[in-house]
Amino acid sequence: MTDERTTAYLLQELTEEEAERFEEQCFALDKWPSQLESAEQELIDAYLHDELGKDQRLRFEKNYLTTDVRKARVLTAQSFHKVLPPPRPLQTMTLGEKLWAFIQRPALPQAAVAVLILTIGIALLVPFMLSGRRPQTFQRLDLALSSANRDTGVQPEKVALPLHAEALEIHLKLPEQSTNAAAYRVQWENVSNSLGDLQIESRDSQSIVVIIPADKLSPGRYTLKLFTVNQDGIKQRVSGDYFFTAEEPARSR
């Protein structure tokens, strides 16, 4: 009884026979399995943190939230996440500590291991560093949040291609009500695809800065979506989007 199966059971994604078999497997154990409650909690958390897909979200609301007890579980979980303080930093070994621990061990094997790691490291790292180095020159673009979409006729900012720099440095002006979030996420998309998250380079009280390497841009319209993340890790979409269009100069005949 994995978490996936428990989730499928709770969302009524299993057939009737599968659901009955699942119950029988649980009931055949000496004790009612406690991992079911853990999996249920994780499902509720995923719902509250907006981590479920659209279909699962709908099934959660239609098939899971069927009793007062379950509705109360969701509301108390929401209260819990709201009051949860930020964690203390996880104590993990730093690179220096790991190196020291390595040096402390008996000498013979690690000389060979060190040579091996060094050789492999150089072989792997050099091409990676050459190809994936951070852009050094930037072309600045300032964008403000807009509720405009393609149909409203508001013209997005334009960027001429090719860029005169290695990357586009976009300064996204934050809306007033969103300047005190614990963190932000920015997703970008073109007209046909979601292009994933953009790394946030810096932020101040008024804006955040994201970088798009020149080789990631091709002619077309781009949309950047802003999300705030509160101290509980709950992500919330900020209404409105940032738009810009990348254009190549018209070719003369």
Place this chain on the structure above:
Amino acid sequence: MDQHFDRLLTFLCPEDPDEAGLRYLRLHQKLAGYFQFRGVADPIAAADETLDRAARRIAEGSDVPDIDKFCLGIARFIIKEGWRFNNRESAAFLQFLQQHDHDSKDVDRFSLMKTCFEQLPQNDRDLLSSYCSAPTGRARAKYRVELAEQLNYTVTAMRVRVTRVRRSLDDCVKELSRSYW
């Protein structure tokens, strides 16, 4: 009714009354777990009802090759009857949670949760805030393995601990909210 109960105990272990009692309790706990998982308002009462019906059917001479499956069948039937999915207490608690949001003047559910959270031992508070702040996606599993190692738990044991502590928080909020129902 007592005769039915005695027949059930005899059925569970004819030769040893103590062992029969243990088997009865184990069955009751599993039924309560099942009803709780199904979101029934009073899982203990539902488990009692299931075992009462099972005892009656056994006393009436039903053929029962597997007591677990037999009781599960009755429990499913009880669920289908819609038996106490919701009751006055669960409705009142839900109503409290829904109405006592941030706007509430006297008390809100967040302040009750905060009170309950602050009553936890420091190590449980640390555990919850670390465990629940895990990143999303693949990084979550890695983060929780590291956390478990740091706390000298297995990942499973840590998860069970988190579940228990969170359940105790839920119970605490429910208890504190009773005076507002």
